[in-house]
Amino acid sequence: MKKLLIPILFLLASPSTAFKQDFTEPVQLNWETHYKAKADQRSPFFALTAMTWKYSYESTTYRNRVVINLENEITIDKDRSWVKLDKIRDPDVSASLLHHEQGHANIQYILLLEADRVLKNRNYSLKTYKAQISDLANQIGSFFDTMQKNYDEETEHGSNHKMQGRWDVIIQDKMNESRAALAELKK
Template sequence: MKTLFIILSLLIVMPLLSFRQDFKEPEQLDWAIHFKGKPDNNSPFYALTAMTWKYSYASTVYRNRVEIKLQNEISIDRNRSWVKLDKVRTEEGRQNLLHHEQGHVNIQYILYLEADRVLKNRNYSVKTYKTQISQLANEISNYFDTMQKNYDEETEHGSNHKMQAEWDRIISDKMEESIAASNSK
């Protein structure tokens, strides 16, 4: 019986210890897990989901051609993400807010897919590949930063339910498109 308890405990605890995301789909937000940061009381907003995108690569030049091995990763910074749940009066309101924040994560996931596709599938110049990769990465980052800002502005941070539904469709379509493109390589 004691052995069974230990095995069951490990089965429950081990997934919680692993912070490595497999990136097969966007991470699903949970107030208790992802929002550990101290809320900004000066902010008019009820939640902030802090995320990062990191990339690195190793390059090989062979016969005047550059090949890169890309490492591409996204993550949610749990210690910088925060929520003011005490300001949201209803459970429906909390769920709507979480849904809006999930939209930010889904956009970040599309960034991951697009960065992987774009950065890996280019012919780079031997002389300027480092600059080319850096410029492409900056363009991708800027594009998705703008998308995140537009998402917040147009949905009024999730409070405009009609625009939230429209953005849900946009994000879903873009995610399907990006998944299909990454699967076709």
């Protein structure tokens, strides 16, 4: 069984809960449940969300084809995620920051959907399937890591409300698109 862990840390806020295999919605973050680590007081940010994507698979050969049984999950690591609630006095600012961090969790949810769709629905070579799966997983991870970084840069870590609104639409559209593509494959 092949396993890969891709840790993803974000410098603003997100949690530690696993998305289940029959994932229908991303986890809904809240400060009390998902942010248990001691805050880094030297950090210029008000929160950090630590998330991990993990996949594993079992392979079988059938008529010269490799068939994989994929396990795919995202966790939000509450023991590494933190928030400086003592520095946030305005409830609207806290809600805005949590909303931004929810965007990170939603992007990870899209990663989960896309990894499930892409990794399960390929024809793999008997001789090179392990490398093929690893390469695809690395491409998926890199794509979504870049998306997470772009999200933070363009929204200025949630402080640019106009860009946050644009990203909210982008993320929602991509979630809807990924869900529809996965549902189509299951027909």
